[in-house]
Amino acid sequence: MICDEGDALSEDGEVEQAIKKYLTALKLVPLPKNEWEASTWIYAALGDAYFTNEEYVQAKDSFFNALNCPEGISNPLILLRLGESLVECGELDKAKEYLLRAYMLEGYEIFSEEDQKYYELIKDIIGGY
Structure with missing residues (x-):
């Protein structure tokens, strides 16, 4: 499958090629x-x-x-990565919302292997240390 090829390329650090594979796979998905x-x-x-x-x-x-796709709104990893992306885009208020949603679904564990700056943004809101 094309996505598997993209995953392998991504794991090998060939991110540009992985992106091309994912975009190709996306073109094969029917509308909407x-x-x-x-x-x-x-x-x-x-x-x-x-x-x-x-x-x-x-x-x-x-x-x-x-x-906005099936089960996307309840996927903690999607919520986490969206929050992290928003942080990097400077949209901190929106970022906190999605980081909090990820935290509510998975707890601190979802942040355990991430840069702690993302957890730090919501730590005061959730009463974490």
């Missing part, structure tokens, strides 16, 4: 794309690749698209 579960995962993978590549506006857009 937001009605297909496959779109949720493709947009999320695309967002991750953009985030890794420090293309934060594209990452944000991809995660917003994933959010």
Whole structure:
């Protein structure tokens, strides 16, 4: 599958090539794309690749698209990455909202392997230390 190829490329650090694979996979999804579960995962993978590549506006857009696909709104990883992308775009108020949603679904654990600056943004709101 094209997405598997994209995942392998991303893991190998070939993020630009991974992005091309994900975009190719997305083109194969019928319209309207937001009605297909496959779109949720493709947009999320695309967002991750953009985030890794420090293309934060594209990452944000991809995660917003994933959010509007089946089960996207309840996916803690999508919420986390969207929040992180918003931080990097300087949209801190919006970022806090999505970081809080991720925290409410998964607790601190979802932040455990992330840059702690993201958790620090919501720590006072949730009463964390």
